[in-house]
């Protein structure tokens with residue numbers, strides 16, 4: 001039922017030529033930073049607006065799912081790390097702490113209906129970024145510890161009852177998608193393991209990264225450096241849904257790059273990371289920029305899919321940093337994407353607005369809209385793509401640790417660097433957020449039926 005249902009429109013229509021652009025000089029750090037600032041500010045303005053309307057810290061309103069808030073905060077954390085503009089840090093810290101949940105592992109009980117393994121790991125990866133940029137320490141515990149908690153609970157969920165392993169997409173039996181083993185949950189678990197291995201030097205994480213990667217290949221979720229959507233575990237994972245997404249491809253590329261680094265360029269990881277970098281070209285439009293080809297060419301990307309390029313550009317930038325052997329080809333994609341993104345955003349007195357398509361070979365004809373008007377994903381995509389150009393000069397994550405096993409001292413960087421970490425009073429009821437929890441996770445329903 002998952003295979004072959006995607007009616008691909010081969011119709012070709014040009015993007016309307018009238019859209020305004022944001023001017024960006026991809027060779028100037030100042031230009032990249034100032035455009036990033038405009039985009040980040042517009043995301044935070046939307047967040048502030050909704051927070052004021054009685055939202056609990058850490059959420060964006062419907063139709064944006066909980067996972068996308070995790071992505072948004074991760075992007076803003078990286079914005080700080082890449083630009084040193086700390087003006088949003090207090091709000092970011094508060095948001096993460098508020099969504100931590102009872103187990104300190106980003107599983108708030110009131111998000112149960114939208115909480116799959118992949119949703120959880122978006123927040124876990126954000127917490128790891130907070131650790132890397134040394135965001136002021138939370139009120140208790142540490143950003144690293146929270147990410148490790150996500151890893152630990154997911155490792156405990158590794159499911160050998162079907163398909164010889166793998167994470168199920170959903171955590172709870174009552175959520176639709178419980179029988180689906182998907183490349184996003186498994187890819188992000190792989191990536192979390194690889195990032196933790198790189199940051200802590202702990203070999204247990206590297207062993208898991210090897211194990212998860214090997215399983216995804218054995219089962220066919222990853223094949224010949226292409227990453228496919230997922231598979232039904234009631235059919236022994238024998239049928240694969242072959243839709244491919246930019247985000248998952250890039251996350252596997254990043255995980256492979258980190259394992260290449262961790263293993264000191266072992267032959268197998270060298271082949272794997274170059275293989276992924278090579279096959280990344282399937283997502284490039286005719287100007288070299290990323291396209292979400294599974295849905296962009298027929299204008300059918302849903303609210304989730306419209307944020308995938310934010311994930312992809314971040315992971316490609318991090319991969320280039322970890323594995324210099326693939327940096328040139330990934331930077332070519334990133335530079336074209338940043339240019340394409342700027343060309344498809346506009347900054348007027350009403351604020352900044354972006355559309356999805358970055359390439360003239362994309363058929364997506366959606367309009368430039370602001371985050372508040374429904375294009376949060378598009379604005380995050382542009383922010384992530386443009387600030388990605390700053391990664392080669394980033395002072396994080398620190399490359400001083402790896403296979404040597406020493407611990408990155410950022411781990412213990414204290415709570416002394418400011419008072420921004422304290423969460424506001426908790427538990428203030430919110431009817432809007434309560435209604436969000438009623439929305440059943442259909443995050444990938446469109447992907448399945450395309």
Ligand SMILES: *[C@@H]1O[C@H](CO)[C@@H](O)[C@H](O)[C@H]1NC(C)=O
Pocket residue numbers: 018019020346347348350351352353368369370
């Ligand atoms: C620019 O963005 C605004 C919204 O901020 C929008 O109303 C306007 O149509 C956009 N301009 C173009 C040329 O797309």
Ligand SMILES: *[C@@H]1O[C@H](CO)[C@@H](O)[C@H](O)[C@H]1NC(C)=O
Pocket residue numbers: 084086
């Ligand atoms: C980052 O910003 C802080 C002030 O917020 C400043 O003290 C520090 O020097 C800046 N660091 C760099 C590398 O620019």
Ligand SMILES: *[C@@H]1O[C@H](CO)[C@@H](O)[C@H](O)[C@H]1NC(C)=O
Pocket residue numbers: 056098099100101102108109110111426427428429430433434
């Ligand atoms: C949901 O749970 C989190 C974590 O326990 C809490 O911070 C938040 O206030 C709760 N309420 C809503 C409506 O999100």
Ligand SMILES: *[C@@H]1O[C@H](CO)[C@@H](O)[C@H](O)[C@H]1NC(C)=O
Pocket residue numbers: 137138139140414415416
């Ligand atoms: C902050 O660090 C100090 C010294 O390292 C410690 O005594 C204190 O408990 C910490 N505070 C919090 C809120 O973690």
Ligand SMILES: *[C@@H]1O[C@H](CO)[C@@H](O)[C@H](O)[C@H]1NC(C)=O
Pocket residue numbers: 148152202203204205
């Ligand atoms: C390495 O990580 C694993 C998994 O979290 C943990 O059980 C183990 O104690 C860690 N080992 C060291 C030496 O920190």
Ligand SMILES: *[C@@H]1O[C@H](CO)[C@@H](O)[C@H](O)[C@H]1NC(C)=O
Pocket residue numbers: 210213214266268269
């Ligand atoms: C790569 O090679 C190492 C050393 O032989 C091995 O331990 C690891 O499992 C391999 N990983 C993969 C994904 O093939």
Ligand SMILES: *[C@@H]1O[C@H](CO)[C@@H](O)[C@H](O)[C@H]1NC(C)=O
Pocket residue numbers: 163164218219236
């Ligand atoms: C299920 O798939 C696994 C892995 O491909 C294989 O080892 C096993 O034999 C299969 N079991 C059945 C009942 O088909």
Ligand SMILES: *[C@@H]1O[C@H](CO)[C@@H](O)[C@H](O)[C@H]1NC(C)=O
Pocket residue numbers: 271272274275278
């Ligand atoms: C990647 O592409 C380069 C150049 O096209 C080629 O030499 C190399 O063998 C490819 N690597 C893999 C692993 O496919």
Ligand SMILES: *[C@@H]1O[C@H](CO)[C@@H](O)[C@H](O)[C@H]1NC(C)=O
Pocket residue numbers: 029392393
């Ligand atoms: C950024 O890094 C590149 C090389 O990686 C270097 O040439 C350039 O001067 C750096 N720019 C800044 C502003 O540090």
Ligand SMILES: *[C@@H]1O[C@H](CO)[C@@H](O)[C@H](O)[C@H]1NC(C)=O
Pocket residue numbers: 400406407408409
């Ligand atoms: C980490 O901090 C400890 C204690 O302050 C110090 O002995 C050690 O050398 C540091 N390690 C690194 C990699 O900086």
Ligand SMILES: CC(=O)N[C@H]1CO[C@H](CO)[C@@H](O)[C@@H]1O
Pocket residue numbers: 132133134395396397398399410
């Ligand atoms: C957060 C942190 O420790 N940053 C350091 C990472 O390494 C670079 C270069 O070694 C330093 O300049 C940063 O201060």
